[in-house]
Amino acid sequence: LRIPPYVESTDSGIVRYAMIRTSYYKNEIMLVIVTKEAFFQKKDLLVERIKKECPEVTSLIQNVNGQKTNVILGKRFYNLFGPGYIEDCLCGIKFKISAESFYQTNPVMTEILYKTAMDFAELSKNDVVLDAYSGIGTIGLIAAKQVKKVISVELVEEAVKDAIKNAETNHIENFEVYNDDATAFINRMAKAHEHLDVLFMDPPRKGSTEKFISAALFLEPKKIVYVSCNPLTLARDLKLLKKKYEIKKIQPVDEFGRSYHVETVVLLVKK
Numbered sequence: 442l443r444i445p446p447y448v449e450s451t452d453s454g455i456v457r458y459a460m461i462r463t464s465y466y467k468n469e470i471m472l473v474i475v476t477k478e479a480f481f482q483k484k485d486l487l488v489e490r491i492k493k494e495c496p497e498v499t500s501l502i503q504n505v506n507g508q509k510t511n512v513i514l515g516k517r518f519y520n521l522f523g524p525g526y527i528e529d530c531l532c533g534i535k536f537k538i539s540a541e542s543f544y545q546t547n548p549v550m551t552e553i554l555y556k557t558a559m560d561f562a563e564l565s566k567n568d569v570v571l572d573a574y575s576g577i578g579t580i581g582l583i584a585a586k587q588v589k590k591v592i593s594v595e596l597v598e599e600a601v602k603d604a605i606k607n608a609e610t611n612h613i614e615n616f617e618v619y620n621d622d623a624t625a626f627i628n629r630m631a632k633a634h635e636h637l638d639v640l641f642m643d644p645p646r647k648g649s650t651e652k653f654i655s656a657a658l659f660l661e662p663k664k665i666v667y668v669s670c671n672p673l674t675l676a677r678d679l680k681l682l683k684k685k686y687e688i689k690k691i692q693p694v695d696e697f698g699r700s701y702h703v704e705t706v707v708l709l710v711k712k
Contacts, residue, residue: 442483455481465548469527471500473540479505502540532583541599543576554694561708568638573623578604580641585613593618594626624653631656640665648674654681665709
């Protein structure tokens with residue numbers, strides 16, 4: 442349709458990115474078209490052409506990012522057709538995934554990643570678990586059926602909404618989810634001297650924060666299972682956690698085939 446691509450150097454053009462999410466277990470594809478402006482010529486025609494020529498696309502979403510930045514997504518989302526999400530299944534749990542929510546890119550290896558985290562944790566029915574940086578609740582919901590209670594905390598509001606829906610869909614009632622910054626939340630837990638048996642932490646590439654780790658050291662859960670996508674920030678954070686914890690197991694998982702990136706699962710046990 443000759444809709445011009447966005448050019449970062451001149452801040453001109455319309456189409457910035459196309460983000461595609463696929464469901465491994467269902468025949469569903471979400472297409473997110475990131476544009477500089479909400480309205481542009483031939484937008485309606487573009488939607489009709491995608492519907493006609495790409496019937497495998499079950500949800501089409503427009504994201505508007507008008508900022509002069511290399512950040513992919515803006516804050517405005519418009520659902521152009523379909524339910525606005527896709528559904529997938531991990532470790533026997535069904536998940537609804539919206540455009541804004543974080544979800545691992547490789548579902549086959551993601552199951553191995555999370556099963557490794559569960560094996561390391563060796564959960565029991567009386568455990569109280571904190572799932573920090575929880576996204577759509579993947580780790581916490583997988584753990585919930587094995588423990589007394591899961592507390593899930595995530596900063597992105599849309600991901601929290603997905604987590605609530607996912608708990609309802611899977612009939613999981615011992616799952617509490619909070620829309621909050623992980624560092625602020627765990628520090629309030631520490632000030633209240635709350636009980637915690639197992640801490641799962643799966644922070645972004647920049648890793649955790651010193652304040653988060655200090656609060657974790659104060660709460661003294663029996664075990665910490667750290668899932669990391671960046672070995673550099675993982676090593677930095679482990680140095681702080683080693684004050685009270687012993688590293689028992691480390692398992693890299695090749696989540697990102699044909700790249701140098703790796704996910705790593707670490708089990709830390711209180712000394």
